[in-house]
Amino acid sequence: MIARLLASLRGLLRRRRIEGEIVEELRDHLEREIEARQSQGFPPEEARRLALRDLGGLDQTLESTRAVRSTWLDSVWQHPRRDRRQPLDPDPPASHRTSPARRQRRRAGRRCRHRHSRRSRPTGQILRLFLRRGVIVLAVGIGCGAVAAVTASRSLASLVFGIDVTDPATLGTVAAFLTVITLLACCLPARSASRIAPSKALRSE
Amino acid sequence: MNKTQLLQGTLDLLILRILDLGPDHGWGISNRLQQMSKDGLKTSQGSLYPALHRLELRGELTSEMKASENNRRARVYTITRGGRKRLNKETEAWEAFALSMRRILRVGQ
Numbered sequence: 001m002i003a004r005l006l007a008s009l010r011g012l013l014r015r016r017r018i019e020g021e022i023v024e025e026l027r028d029h030l031e032r033e034i035e036a037r038q039s040q041g042f043p044p045e046e047a048r049r050l051a052l053r054d055l056g057g058l059d060q061t062l063e064s065t066r067a068v069r070s071t072w073l074d075s076v077w078q079h080p081r082r083d084r085r086q087p088l089d090p091d092p093p094a095s096h097r098t099s100p101a102r103r104q105r106r107r108a109g110r111r112c113r114h115r116h117s118r119r120s121r122p123t124g125q126i127l128r129l130f131l132r133r134g135v136i137v138l139a140v141g142i143g144c145g146a147v148a149a150v151t152a153s154r155s156l157a158s159l160v161f162g163i164d165v166t167d168p169a170t171l172g173t174v175a176a177f178l179t180v181i182t183l184l185a186c187c188l189p190a191r192s193a194s195r196i197a198p199s200k201a202l203r204s205e
Numbered sequence: 206m207n208k209t210q211l212l213q214g215t216l217d218l219l220i221l222r223i224l225d226l227g228p229d230h231g232w233g234i235s236n237r238l239q240q241m242s243k244d245g246l247k248t249s250q251g252s253l254y255p256a257l258h259r260l261e262l263r264g265e266l267t268s269e270m271k272a273s274e275n276n277r278r279a280r281v282y283t284i285t286r287g288g289r290k291r292l293n294k295e296t297e298a299w300e301a302f303a304l305s306m307r308r309i310l311r312v313g314q
Binding site: 068 | 249277
């Protein structure tokens with residue numbers, strides 16, 4: 001139990017470094033696999049193709065490994081443009097290389113999809129969307145609550161002993177407590193929602 | 206012999222068993238698994254790495270980036286005491302299960 005706790009803590013503290021090391025680890029695996037295939041007599045292009053196939057897709061493997069390591073902290077702080085990480089395959093075969101013009105068209109397409117569709121929103125964006133809406137409701141709620149509390153203070157005065165009905169510390173504590181509850185109520189469902197594959201969400205509709 | 210897909214839930218046990226023989230990196234584990242099963246078992250390498258990281262987070266493995274041959278850096282995994290404990294426990298459970306399965310499948314033969 002203690003060992004597990006320590007391992008989780010270590011993982012949490014080292015997660016930024018490990019993130020980069022996962023890429024290095026998978027790259028190393030791919031290179032070893034290519035070499036093994038080449039030593040079996042496969043030509044380089046074919047060896048690379050088979051190695052990539054066996055790994056089950058580099059990006060998918062990378063994402064599922066990252067998912068194991070990710071915590072709710074990562075979901076909150078995740079940068080929306082995380083796709084700009086270093087490429088996994090340092091030397092893709094000629095058939096996989098794309099011209100600069102084609103890459104630009106792809107990037108433009110991605111930007112366009114992000115702007116107009118919610119289907120491919122990364123976790124950070126979904127969280128921010130939920131939080132923004134929650135914070136608006138929270139601000140209105142706390143504002144109305146504070147006004148109502150002060151307005152009702154005269155009629156409540158006979159029920160309260162030893163404390164001022166407009167005590168700033170009490171009002172502040174209640175507001176802080178409600179803020180925490182609201183943020184949790186926004187973050188937890190948003191986190192679950194962001195983990196659902198878009199294809200699954202669409203199918204269930 | 207045809208390669209058989211691993212039964213769900215057995216990958217952790219196999220990883221722990223292989224690392225019980227000595228520290229190794231991901232590719233080495235995958236290779237050893239194939240060699241030890243005489244090409245009988247095939248694990249998806251895509252599920253190997255998430256499993257290794259999950260086991261590390263559970264405290265059953267530790268890992269370290271080390272320089273390997275050809276000046277490359279590889280993550281080398283080592284089994285912990287907790288991992289060995291789980292290995293022993295699950296090996297016993299697996300053997301009991303396999304024995305029961307064999308008994309049932311051979312009834313009437």
